[in-house]
Amino acid sequence: MRILEKKSLKIRYLHRKAGLTLHVLLTLLPLAAGAVYALLYSVGLAGSLAAGFTLRYWESLVSRGTLWQTFAYSAYIMGVSIVLSYASALAMVISARGRLMERKGSRIFYLPLAMPALVLAFFAFRFLSGGGWLASLAFGSGLIASPQEFPELVNDPYGLGIIFVHFLLAFAFFSIYLDRVYANERIEEQVQSAQLLGAGYRQSLRRVVWPMILRKTWPAISLYGLFVFGSYEVPLLLGRSTPEMLSVRIVRMLSRFNLDDRPEAFAIVFAYMMLTVLLVFLLRKSKGGLR
Amino acid sequence: MKPVTGKILWALLASLFVLPAAYLLLLSFSASWHFPLLFPDALTGKWWSLGFTSRFALLGSMGLSLGIAAGVSLLSTFAAFFSSRWMALSRYRSALLLSAYFPFVLSPVVLAAATYIFFVRLGWNGTVAGVAFAHFLIAYPYAVILFSGYWNERLLTMDALAATLGAGSFQRYRRVLFPLSRGVLALALFQTFLISWFEYGLSSYIGLGRVPVLTVEVYRYISEANPHVAAVASLLLVFPPLLMLWVNKRFLIRLI
Amino acid sequence: MNETNMLKVIKLNKSYGKERVLRDLSFSLREGDILSILGRSGSGKTTLLKILAGLKEPDGGEVLLRGQPVLHLPPQKRGMVYLYQETLLFPHLNVFENMAFGLRVRKIPGSEIRKRTEQLLHELGMAGHSAKMPEQLSGGQQQRVAFGRALIINPSLLLLDEPFGKLDSRTREEMQELFLRICREHRISVLFVTHDLKEALCMGDRIARMEQGQLKMYAKRSDFIRDAATGAKKEMDFWTGIREESKMKNNEQ
Numbered sequence: 001m002r003i004l005e006k007k008s009l010k011i012r013y014l015h016r017k018a019g020l021t022l023h024v025l026l027t028l029l030p031l032a033a034g035a036v037y038a039l040l041y042s043v044g045l046a047g048s049l050a051a052g053f054t055l056r057y058w059e060s061l062v063s064r065g066t067l068w069q070t071f072a073y074s075a076y077i078m079g080v081s082i083v084l085s086y087a088s089a090l091a092m093v094i095s096a097r098g099r100l101m102e103r104k105g106s107r108i109f110y111l112p113l114a115m116p117a118l119v120l121a122f123f124a125f126r127f128l129s130g131g132g133w134l135a136s137l138a139f140g141s142g143l144i145a146s147p148q149e150f151p152e153l154v155n156d157p158y159g160l161g162i163i164f165v166h167f168l169l170a171f172a173f174f175s176i177y178l179d180r181v182y183a184n185e186r187i188e189e190q191v192q193s194a195q196l197l198g199a200g201y202r203q204s205l206r207r208v209v210w211p212m213i214l215r216k217t218w219p220a221i222s223l224y225g226l227f228v229f230g231s232y233e234v235p236l237l238l239g240r241s242t243p244e245m246l247s248v249r250i251v252r253m254l255s256r257f258n259l260d261d262r263p264e265a266f267a268i269v270f271a272y273m274m275l276t277v278l279l280v281f282l283l284r285k286s287k288g289g290l291r
Numbered sequence: 292m293k294p295v296t297g298k299i300l301w302a303l304l305a306s307l308f309v310l311p312a313a314y315l316l317l318l319s320f321s322a323s324w325h326f327p328l329l330f331p332d333a334l335t336g337k338w339w340s341l342g343f344t345s346r347f348a349l350l351g352s353m354g355l356s357l358g359i360a361a362g363v364s365l366l367s368t369f370a371a372f373f374s375s376r377w378m379a380l381s382r383y384r385s386a387l388l389l390s391a392y393f394p395f396v397l398s399p400v401v402l403a404a405a406t407y408i409f410f411v412r413l414g415w416n417g418t419v420a421g422v423a424f425a426h427f428l429i430a431y432p433y434a435v436i437l438f439s440g441y442w443n444e445r446l447l448t449m450d451a452l453a454a455t456l457g458a459g460s461f462q463r464y465r466r467v468l469f470p471l472s473r474g475v476l477a478l479a480l481f482q483t484f485l486i487s488w489f490e491y492g493l494s495s496y497i498g499l500g501r502v503p504v505l506t507v508e509v510y511r512y513i514s515e516a517n518p519h520v521a522a523v524a525s526l527l528l529v530f531p532p533l534l535m536l537w538v539n540k541r542f543l544i545r546l547i
Numbered sequence: 548m549n550e551t552n553m554l555k556v557i558k559l560n561k562s563y564g565k566e567r568v569l570r571d572l573s574f575s576l577r578e579g580d581i582l583s584i585l586g587r588s589g590s591g592k593t594t595l596l597k598i599l600a601g602l603k604e605p606d607g608g609e610v611l612l613r614g615q616p617v618l619h620l621p622p623q624k625r626g627m628v629y630l631y632q633e634t635l636l637f638p639h640l641n642v643f644e645n646m647a648f649g650l651r652v653r654k655i656p657g658s659e660i661r662k663r664t665e666q667l668l669h670e671l672g673m674a675g676h677s678a679k680m681p682e683q684l685s686g687g688q689q690q691r692v693a694f695g696r697a698l699i700i701n702p703s704l705l706l707l708d709e710p711f712g713k714l715d716s717r718t719r720e721e722m723q724e725l726f727l728r729i730c731r732e733h734r735i736s737v738l739f740v741t742h743d744l745k746e747a748l749c750m751g752d753r754i755a756r757m758e759q760g761q762l763k764m765y766a767k768r769s770d771f772i773r774d775a776a777t778g779a780k781k782e783m784d785f786w787t788g789i790r791e792e793s794k795m796k797n798n799e800q
Contacts, residue, residue, distance in 0.1 A: 016377055020387065023374040027390040027432050031397065034405025095297075105301075110540045111308040114532035116489035118506055119525040122513050123311040126318070131326040133314070139327040147326055172308065223396060230398025232492040237513065247398045247492065254404055269405050273397065280392045448635060451602050454622035455629045457700055458652040466652065470639045 035273045042267035057263040073243040077159050078228040085170035089178050098182030112172040118233040120165045125237055128153040128161055154238045161238035166228050181216050222283050319522035338519040353527050356505040363426040364484035371434030379442035388439050391432040399429050400492030417499040425497045430483040441475050553578040553736040559608035568594050570760030581737040583751025590757040592740040596706040600629035626703035632712045634693040636681035642692050643677040649700035667695045687718040705737045
């Protein structure tokens with residue numbers, strides 16, 4: 001091939017390469033840069049307190065249990081919210097035989113999706129707190145004599161308020177999503193086939209519906225779970241200082257006057273980023289995982 | 292399930308979903324509403340009119356948020372449209388798509404915390420440009436993932452066919468790809484708009500609370516114990532997505 | 548007939564990993580000729596066409612169109628139209644606009660577009676369907692429009708990749724007849740790829756067979772039939788045997 005021909009081909013090749021390189025820079029570079037900075041800060045090699053390599057911040061986090069506590073609490077909130085919302089949504093979709101969204105007024109399921117988490121958290125605070133609407137109802141019914149007698153539903157140690165908001169959002173999402181999956185995978189026909197082969201209704205639910213739907217939807221469950229795990233606005237308004245969800249803990253530690261908290265905060269940042277990368281890789285490698 | 296039980300359940304569900312918006316609407320029009328009142332003692336429009344005055348400047352915040360979200364939406368949608376097409380033609384398609392998942396699943400505020408130093412070095416912290424760029428960093432990967440399922444064999448083949456019929460790159464986009472992709476482009480535009488519009492943590496961290504996007508204002512009035520103006524700001528936040536719900540409910544659900 | 552070489556392919560090579568799909572492949576095609584290329588699935592026929600169209604890049608070799616090298620040119624500048632088995636009509640354009648597509652991108656004046664498109668629509672028997680959308684057409688009609696869309700821009704070379712593969716046998720025969728008539732009238736040079744023996748024999752002025760990454764050309768049709776590797780003789784013997792068997796059964800009755 002002659003020189004001019006090679007040059008023309010090369011220009012087209014470079015054009016495509018430039019676009020793909022830009023994509024990698026936009027997706028991986030901020031993450032990589034942030035992770036590297038966080039790691040260096042956490043071992044005393046970057047930042048205003050940098051005094052040389054040290055593992056004391058990591059040791060402090062681990063020995064005090066802060067790292068595990070934060071991750072465990074976030075995992076607990078994630079687990080409870082997702083399990084409750086998924087189970088409820090699945091029950092609804094199965095009882096509707098995958099025709100939930102065909103019902104009159106099914107558009108209401110989209111309403112929670114039209115509200116940002118911050119606004120729902122604000123509503124939940126006004127609704128569930130000791131001086132909130134539910135407490136007013138309890139007072140009016142004679143169940144309580146003062147706001148202090150109302151059970152702690154927000155800023156509580158069990159994260160009930162946080163779970164309530166995430167449940168609301170996830171339930172709406174999973175209802176719409178599972179209904180679509182039920183129809184697309186023709187689950188109803190599969191159930192009928194199973195019944196023709198002698199399976200009872202419960203058996204067909206257990207042996208056909210549940211495995212099929214779970215296999216199809218677990219990447220979505222995992223991804224949604226990761227969103228809840230890293231959520232910020234909801235625990236910011238409805239959580240308490242101990243235990244604290246991951247994102248809130250990180251931001252609070254970085255905003256404190258005690259500068260010693262900053263390297264520890266960046267250690268948590270780094271650990272969380274690595275956990276996310278690992279989970280995404282695992283999701284991808286698994287059967288029926290990310291496309 | 293018995294029909295009556297089903298109806299009751301449906302009514303409860305509808306109430307649960309409608310309740311937040313209904314409550315906030317009432318709160319925004321109530322003169323005061325404290326424990327133990329079940330309903331406000333009086334209704335007023337003053338919070339709405341005050342909300343738009345220079346003191347609260349919600350209209351300005353809304354305009355700023357609209358501008359940022361519209362810009363982020365346009366840029367991320369079209370950048371992702373082009374890059375996802377190149378990705379579909381690349382033999383590293385799988386790895387390139389994977390690279391989009393990392394920023395997608397990471398908590399935006401943690402990404403902000405980790406990269407904040409770079410925003411400072413660039414002089415973008417506390418600026419509108421910085422906040423907009425930060426929004427772009429989370430909206431773009433989402434749009435790439437959305438488009439990744441769109442570039443199927445048929446569409447790519449049609450593009451190749453148009454090339455052999457003499458259409459250059461620009462013409463193929465103009466006459467074939469954009470017209471065929473109207474639906475998915477609209478979906479991406481709306482959803483990336485919502486990502487930016489709803490974002491609080493990232494906006495607050497990078498903007499240092501100085502960039503008064505609507506979500507930051509909502510939080511400000513909540514923490515200042517001004518629930519009525521917070522309710523007004525919340526309803527302004529909810530207004531565009533509710534409009535989308537009326538136009539096409541599909542635009543609201545984020546595909547994962 | 549004009550003896551000029553429209554197309555000359557010189558030692559074309561292409562590998563996918565360790566698999567060598569095209570191996571020093573060389574051949575030429577005269578202006579106005581139709582070359583049928585027969586080959587099994589995976590023999591490299593489609594790869595060859597895509598390289599010629601500019602949709603894939605070869606590992607080595609040269610391609611000359613009317614004596615000029617073309618491998619460095621993007622697809623839109625080669626003057627070679629590649630037609631797939633699927634018609635791939637643009638679903639957002641009606642029949643008229645689909646057919647006129649190539650003219651519109653060349654910024655031909657509107658009046659000329661109208662004239663040429665209507666003329667070709669009439670020639671292809673699609674005159675009354677110009678306002679219809681592709682999904683309103685039958686398979687055969689869609690194939691006519693796809694064909695017309697390629698013809699209207701007077702391509703130097705048409706690359707057809709089993710274009711009638713998805714049609715039923717009757718429609719297929721109609722399309723084959725139409726295709727041959729139009730190609731002869733417009734003197735179009737064609738590379739016609741198929742895995743169907745009968746189609747290969749009917750459609751081409753010359754026949755070639757893809758084998759192990761190379762193209763074996765047959766000077767005469769009889770050479771093709773005599774070559775056992777083509778399977779033509781076996782097929783003919785089979786039908787002859789069926790005919791003899793029926794004759795015997797009829798005589799017995």
